[in-house]
Amino acid sequence: MAVWSSYAGSGPILRFVRVGTLDNPDVLPPDIHIYTSTKQPWVIIPDTVPSFTEYYDRAQYWSAASLERRLAILPQIQAYQAGRQRA
Secondary structure (H helix, E strand, O other): OOOEEOOOOOHHHOOEEOHHHOOOHHHOOOOOEOOHHHOOOOOOOOOOOOEOOOOOOHHHHOOHHHHHHHHHHHHHHHHHHHHHHHO
């Protein structure tokens, strides 16, 4: 099982820890569900958690602090993407 992953668009700039690899994953339940159009029928998503068949408008759901962190790292991600296009 992978402990972390990267999205293709961000390459090595940004890594995501897979919650299932933590000792106590139950303390970090999902706060939003995306790409639910391809979920298995046995996956039950609570009505109390926002869910989307595809992606969502992050400005509507992310906190101001999260949006600021994204803006701070975005130039590094864009530079990585530009470097890949030249290669």
